[in-house]
Amino acid sequence: MKYDLIVVGAGIVGLAHAYAAAKRGLKVLVLERDAACVGASIRNFGFVTVTGQKAGASWGRARRSREVWAEVAPQAGIEVVHSGLYLAAEREEAHTVLQAFMATEMAQGCELLSPSDAQQRAGGVLHADALQSVLYSPHELRVESRTAIPRLTNWLAAVHGVEFRFGESVLSVQTPHVQSSRGSYQAERVVVCAGAELNGLFATSWTPHQLRLCQLQMLRVRPEAGFKLPGSVMGDLSLVRYEGYSELPEAQALRVRLEAEEGASLSHGIHLIVVQSADGSLVVGDSHHYGPVLPPFASEEVDALILRHLRSTLQLREAVVTERWVGTYPSSLTEPCLVETPAPETRLVTVTSGTGASTAFGLAEEVFAAW
Numbered sequence: 001m002k003y004d005l006i007v008v009g010a011g012i013v014g015l016a017h018a019y020a021a022a023k024r025g026l027k028v029l030v031l032e033r034d035a036a037c038v039g040a041s042i043r044n045f046g047f048v049t050v051t052g053q054k055a056g057a058s059w060g061r062a063r064r065s066r067e068v069w070a071e072v073a074p075q076a077g078i079e080v081v082h083s084g085l086y087l088a089a090e091r092e093e094a095h096t097v098l099q100a101f102m103a104t105e106m107a108q109g110c111e112l113l114s115p116s117d118a119q120q121r122a123g124g125v126l127h128a129d130a131l132q133s134v135l136y137s138p139h140e141l142r143v144e145s146r147t148a149i150p151r152l153t154n155w156l157a158a159v160h161g162v163e164f165r166f167g168e169s170v171l172s173v174q175t176p177h178v179q180s181s182r183g184s185y186q187a188e189r190v191v192v193c194a195g196a197e198l199n200g201l202f203a204t205s206w207t208p209h210q211l212r213l214c215q216l217q218m219l220r221v222r223p224e225a226g227f228k229l230p231g232s233v234m235g236d237l238s239l240v241r242y243e244g245y246s247e248l249p250e251a252q253a254l255r256v257r258l259e260a261e262e263g264a265s266l267s268h269g270i271h272l273i274v275v276q277s278a279d280g281s282l283v284v285g286d287s288h289h290y291g292p293v294l295p296p297f298a299s300e301e302v303d304a305l306i307l308r309h310l311r312s313t314l315q316l317r318e319a320v321v322t323e324r325w326v327g328t329y330p331s332s333l334t335e336p337c338l339v340e341t342p343a344p345e346t347r348l349v350t351v352t353s354g355t356g357a358s359t360a361f362g363l364a365e366e367v368f369a370a371w
Contacts, residue, residue, distance in 0.1 A: 022160035043327035052242035061362030076155035084231030095132035218285035237271035
């Protein structure tokens with residue numbers, strides 16, 4: 001059977017390209033090696049993050065992706081569980097970074113709140129007595145990844161006519177010919193969005209980029225009944241990890257202090273993100289470990305550090321861990337995403353910064369606009 005486009009991979013990057021193509025009236029087939037999407041796209045926070053993304057193209061992609069999520073979610077039956085971001089600055093140096101951020105164009109629509117104002121806005125969930133200030137951003141959205149990705153898939157099939165074939169590993173791509181473990185297909189164009197699979201299709205195309213894998217640990221925590229998070233929450237460690245903050249000159253002093261006070265957390269790449277699900281549970285993380293291959297074993301030390309940051313930031317009476325998991329994504333030391341062209345009608349697309357949910361829709365539009 002012939003298609004206008006075949007997409008390899010049914011994670012968020014692949015789905016974003018399928019959507020961008022379907023909007024252009026193209027006949028699309030998505031091939032996915034697993035029986036369902038089980039990779040990084042369902043193991044993340046479902047946190048569509050704009051504020052703090054790297055200045056320039058990444059920030060622009062995130063803004064556009066947020067717009068697309070806001071348009072698509074209600075149509076696809078995807079609940080936006082909460083919106084907005086509260087980034088709590090505990091140290092004076094963190095407050096200085098937030099002041100510098102507020103002077104950039106990326107702070108459009110954001111507010112720098114006093115601890116008391118933030119506590120009132122956030123419904124009393126923050127430890128206000130330990131804060132210098134809180135950055136509030138209205139831009140962020142939070143969806144439940146485990147249900148959002150399947151619903152987005154079903155909506156693309158039902159409304160946009162995208163065909164999906166799960167449980168088919170793609171063995172070769174020589175556009176217009178695509179060979180899978182179960183059949184042969186033809187398409188005028190092919191986009192390969194293979195995520196963390198760096199040693200499969202077009203492995204040599206990734207070699208010059210010196211990509212590695214990044215593995216993170218996350219937890220689901222049950223707070224006391226009635227606990228309500230008004231939006232996503234982050235803390236000081238995020239200011240030396242997210243490049244929209246960390247590339248500001250003022251971030252260097254914060255990094256020096258954190259190295260002295262939070263060396264263990266920095267060594268594990270930990271920074272706090274907390275979001276809430278519709279059932280009231282909190283998704284909490286995360287850590288970052290890098291290498292060509294990573295063991296599938298979670299560290300109790302890392303989980304304990306993450307939970308300590310959770311308790312020091314939020315006023316929780318209970319925090320019972322109900323789930324623990326790891327996720328893996330490709331990582332680059334220099335690029336937030338990569339688009340390769342091994343043949344005129346073939347594109348290889350990967351997000352190498354752990355921001356697939358936040359930037360994939362914008363990136364897909366860029367790929368088709370340039371094509």
